[in-house]
Amino acid sequence: MADSGGLRRAIPSSPQARLAARGGLTVTASAVALLLPLLVSTYAMSVAVTVVTYAILGLGLNVVVGYAGLLDLGYAAFFAIGAYTSSMLQVYVHMSFWETLPAAVVAAAVSGCIIGYPTLRLRSDYLAIVTLGFGEIVRITVTNLSVTGGPNGLYGIPPASVFGTAIVSENGLYYLGLFFLLIAVVFTGLLSRSRLGRAWRTLREDETASEAVGVPATKVKLLAYVMGAMVGALAGMFFSAQFGTIDPTTFTFVTSVTILMVVIVGGMGSIPGMILGALIVVGLPEALRPISNYRLLIFALGLIVLMLVRPQGLWPARRSRRGSFTAPPAAREAPESPAAGRPQPGSLLLAVSGLQHSFGGVKAVDDVSFDLHAGEILSIIGPNGAGKTTVFNCITGMVTPQRGTVSMRGKQSLVKMKPHKVVSLGLARTFQGVRLFEGLDVAENCLVGLAAHQGRLLSRHGLLGRTSAQDRREALRWLAFVGLADQAHMLAAELSYGDRRRLEIARSLTSRPLALLLDEPAAGTNPTEKRKLMDLVRQVRDSGVTVLLIEHDMGVVMGLSDRVIVLDQGAVIAEGPPEHVRSDPHVIDAYLGRDEREATETVGEVPRRNS
Amino acid sequence: MSAFLQYVVNGLTSGAFIALVALGYTMIYGVIRLINFAHGDVLMVGSFIGYELVVTLAARHWPVALVVLLALVGGMAFTGGLGMLIERVAYQPLLNSSRLAILISALGVSLALEQGAQLIFGAGFSAFPSVLPSAGFSFAGAHASYVQLGMFVISVLLMGGLYLFVHKTMAGTAMRALAMDKDAARLMGINVQRTILLTFMLGSVLAGASGVMQGMYYTEINFFMGFLIGLRAFTAAVLGGIGNIPGAMVAGLLIGLIGSFSDGYISSEWSDAIIFAVLIAVLVFKPTGLFGERVAERV
Numbered sequence: 001m002a003d004s005g006g007l008r009r010a011i012p013s014s015p016q017a018r019l020a021a022r023g024g025l026t027v028t029a030s031a032v033a034l035l036l037p038l039l040v041s042t043y044a045m046s047v048a049v050t051v052v053t054y055a056i057l058g059l060g061l062n063v064v065v066g067y068a069g070l071l072d073l074g075y076a077a078f079f080a081i082g083a084y085t086s087s088m089l090q091v092y093v094h095m096s097f098w099e100t101l102p103a104a105v106v107a108a109a110v111s112g113c114i115i116g117y118p119t120l121r122l123r124s125d126y127l128a129i130v131t132l133g134f135g136e137i138v139r140i141t142v143t144n145l146s147v148t149g150g151p152n153g154l155y156g157i158p159p160a161s162v163f164g165t166a167i168v169s170e171n172g173l174y175y176l177g178l179f180f181l182l183i184a185v186v187f188t189g190l191l192s193r194s195r196l197g198r199a200w201r202t203l204r205e206d207e208t209a210s211e212a213v214g215v216p217a218t219k220v221k222l223l224a225y226v227m228g229a230m231v232g233a234l235a236g237m238f239f240s241a242q243f244g245t246i247d248p249t250t251f252t253f254v255t256s257v258t259i260l261m262v263v264i265v266g267g268m269g270s271i272p273g274m275i276l277g278a279l280i281v282v283g284l285p286e287a288l289r290p291i292s293n294y295r296l297l298i299f300a301l302g303l304i305v306l307m308l309v310r311p312q313g314l315w316p317a318r319r320s321r322r323g324s325f326t327a328p329p330a331a332r333e334a335p336e337s338p339a340a341g342r343p344q345p346g347s348l349l350l351a352v353s354g355l356q357h358s359f360g361g362v363k364a365v366d367d368v369s370f371d372l373h374a375g376e377i378l379s380i381i382g383p384n385g386a387g388k389t390t391v392f393n394c395i396t397g398m399v400t401p402q403r404g405t406v407s408m409r410g411k412q413s414l415v416k417m418k419p420h421k422v423v424s425l426g427l428a429r430t431f432q433g434v435r436l437f438e439g440l441d442v443a444e445n446c447l448v449g450l451a452a453h454q455g456r457l458l459s460r461h462g463l464l465g466r467t468s469a470q471d472r473r474e475a476l477r478w479l480a481f482v483g484l485a486d487q488a489h490m491l492a493a494e495l496s497y498g499d500r501r502r503l504e505i506a507r508s509l510t511s512r513p514l515a516l517l518l519d520e521p522a523a524g525t526n527p528t529e530k531r532k533l534m535d536l537v538r539q540v541r542d543s544g545v546t547v548l549l550i551e552h553d554m555g556v557v558m559g560l561s562d563r564v565i566v567l568d569q570g571a572v573i574a575e576g577p578p579e580h581v582r583s584d585p586h587v588i589d590a591y592l593g594r595d596e597r598e599a600t601e602t603v604g605e606v607p608r609r610n611s
Numbered sequence: 612m613s614a615f616l617q618y619v620v621n622g623l624t625s626g627a628f629i630a631l632v633a634l635g636y637t638m639i640y641g642v643i644r645l646i647n648f649a650h651g652d653v654l655m656v657g658s659f660i661g662y663e664l665v666v667t668l669a670a671r672h673w674p675v676a677l678v679v680l681l682a683l684v685g686g687m688a689f690t691g692g693l694g695m696l697i698e699r700v701a702y703q704p705l706l707n708s709s710r711l712a713i714l715i716s717a718l719g720v721s722l723a724l725e726q727g728a729q730l731i732f733g734a735g736f737s738a739f740p741s742v743l744p745s746a747g748f749s750f751a752g753a754h755a756s757y758v759q760l761g762m763f764v765i766s767v768l769l770m771g772g773l774y775l776f777v778h779k780t781m782a783g784t785a786m787r788a789l790a791m792d793k794d795a796a797r798l799m800g801i802n803v804q805r806t807i808l809l810t811f812m813l814g815s816v817l818a819g820a821s822g823v824m825q826g827m828y829y830t831e832i833n834f835f836m837g838f839l840i841g842l843r844a845f846t847a848a849v850l851g852g853i854g855n856i857p858g859a860m861v862a863g864l865l866i867g868l869i870g871s872f873s874d875g876y877i878s879s880e881w882s883d884a885i886i887f888a889v890l891i892a893v894l895v896f897k898p899t900g901l902f903g904e905r906v907a908e909r910v
């Protein structure tokens with residue numbers, strides 16, 4: 001296993017050969033792991049037990065750091081909670097090792113919620129210190145309470161027994177550890193392939209965008225902590241079975257940092273990387289023992305050098321191209337929309353009334369009211385800074401308006417609703433600057449749109465499920481609808497600009513919205529692309545999706561819209577059919593200015609970024 | 612009441628030490644978005660340099676004031692250079708890599724400094740020679756030594772100097788511009804590399820000053836001392852709103868006071884837990900720290 005880096009370099013590039021080589025490597029590594037006790041000394045076996053412990057911990061922290069992209073500097077807390085829960089139940093209540101397993105896992109999951117919940121609003125660096133603080137609080141608490149044995153810790157923890165045999169030898173412990181490691185590998189492997197895994201990847205790429213396509217960000221982040229904590233508890237249990245005693249010095253900040261090193265050195269997000277990382281971070285200092293005085297110094301310098309030459313880690317996660325997106329359907333028809341609950345054409349879909357929002361002293365939106373009717377294309381136009389995007393943000397839950405109401409189909413108020421809830425009610429949006437999940441492939445980007453209806457945890461179509469063939473078909477149909485079926489396997493980052501716009505629309509459509517809110521879809525496109533885009537928007541409307549459009553390009557607006565609303569300085573100055581608005585004197589003033597001076601101001605204005 | 616005042620005096624002293632270190636965390640975070648885990652260890656190195664200077668010079672019976680001054684200046688100069696060296700070697704090549712890679716590099720530097728110091732100075736505690744007078748004055752039942760007062764004044768002067776530097780000089784303006792938008796700053800002709808180096812130098816100099824003063828004040832130092840002080844200072848930087856220089860100063864003093872009250876009224880064993888609990892509570896209600904961050908959020 002130690003030379004697997006070398007083996008990996010020898011892996012051939014054709015998919016079949018790679019798969020075979022990978023299988024071969026897995027078999028070899030497993031065989032070496034299983035036969036290890038025959039090959040090395042008892043001392044080496046005790047090191048191996050520690051390596052296995054840290055590999056399990058690495059896998060758990062990998063869920064938080066690697067999958068979800070949340071920095072955690074206090075992960076040792078979950079290790080401690082698992083170890084102490086299991087040990088205390090064994091010592092005080094005389095439960096057996098295996099009987100304590102559910103309690104240890106649940107205790108860690110609950111503490112995952114406790115640490116996760118208050119920190120969800122925080123950005124990553126604040127998160128880092130809060131997790132660090134939580135780790136220290138746990139350590140200080142177990143050091144100072146008598147029930148946890150104080151600084152001396154707990155003794156007399158009975159050995160774990162399997163089929164009536166107490167496991168006391170290093171070899172027995174090693175195999176017990178491998179069993180736990182296997183559980184952790186399978187569990188985290190399944191997680192990474194689940195819908196939840198995809199939701200984590202999108203959060204890591206762009207949190208705002210993933211909420212806007214229906215990912216329940218808060219819940220998904222919390223789940224990262226909970227799942228990671230559960231794996232940490234497994235490692236804690238295993239640790240408590242190793243020495244018959246545990247004490248607080250095992251669960252320090254240094255431990256948390258060591259686990260983080262396993263994750264980063266191994267390669268974030270990668271399962272074999274965690275095993276390799278543990279081997280190096282824990283094993284290497286042991287191997288350097290002959291030069292005992294300098295070993296940690298050498299290790300530290302090695303760590304710096306490793307990061308300089310290979311910042312992505314030794315065995316980084318590779319993007320899987322497993323997707324079975326081979327046969328694009330020929331027809332560019334819209335997938336059948338959920339007929340049930342589709343509003344009658346012409347009925348009131350969205351009512352915005354008295355909307356008001358200021359940024360500091362600037363009234364971005366000032367008393368804006370309008371209705372959106374099912375089946376129409378309504379455009380909002382206005383000069384830069386007129387408040388168009390802010391109106392979108394207020395409707396879609398990205399900004400809570402200071403005043404006014406937004407209601408869906410006459411009843412449901414959208415004010416203060418989380419963005420992902422708004423999406424699940426049927427309002428999807430795109431962004432002014434296209435926001436795709438660049439590191440995911442085109443099909444996966446589209447699959448994320450399904451999250452709006454898969455937010456529940458345990459249902460068949462819930463977060464923990466794997467992407468079904470039906471999901472794939474659905475995503476692919478929408479890709480075909482916008483004309484991107486052939487690019488399904490490409491990375492989003494590899495698409496041309498016009499295609500990026502289309503993908504963003506397909507992603508929104510996958511959430512099966514009643515209305516689609518498009519924020520300047522024609523910005524930066526050339527005339528050909530513009531025409532194709534107009535066709536697409538018409539097609540979207542013809543498929544039964546109402547369209548609310550923000551646009552600058554008058555050609556696009558006039559050619560597409562049933563009705564137009566004109567905003568200037570946050571207020572509605574005109575409303576009506578395109579030809580009527582075009583000749584409205586107020587509109588001409590707003591765009592061209594009443595005299596030279598005002599005209600110059602308008603031209604000189606810097607477009608504001610509202611996202 | 613007298614006990615209370617005494618805790619205030621002690622808290623302000625240790626708070627001033629913490630604030631000096633917190634400034635380094637906050638400034639470095641401001642320019643390169645890195646939690647510089649090696650910062651506490653830079654302080655430790657400064658402390659040992661001060662120790663060596665005091666031991667050497669005091670043995671030659673140099674005047675106390677001169678010894679103290681040379682130790683302080685020597686420690687600061689050494690850590691200033693060390694900070695720049697660390698940035699150049701371990702961070703600069705990684706500025707465009709993932710932020711976790713640079714974080715691990717920082718952890719590597721931290722471990723390397725600790726291990727290096729352990730090899731050179733030993734694993735035990737080194738006792739600072741007591742060169743400083745213990746005289747002081749009493750008021751309302753509390754006692755403050757002149758040394759405490761002097762160190763507090765030095766800390767405040769250093770912080771004031773930094774504040775003026777950052778706000779009144781071109782280099783300071785460049786630093787603030789860099790913290791807000793690196794690319795725009797580069798386009799405006801700011802030498803980004805040099806400004807980052809300057810930031811590391813200033814932060815490390817302050818850490819060095821804090822390290823030497825702490826050595827003299829607490830009289831015992833060891834290779835691991837940077838860790839705990841670093842943790843508290845980092846907490847202060849976040850509490851004050853990371854990237855916010857006046858925030859770090861105030862929060863540093865606040866952490867010193869909280870620590871001192873908790874040492875006095877509860878138990879020193881719980882102090883760090885209490886400090887972190889306060890921090891978490893503050894962040895829950897004010898997610899960008901007490902005084903808000905000065906770093907522009909990038910959406």
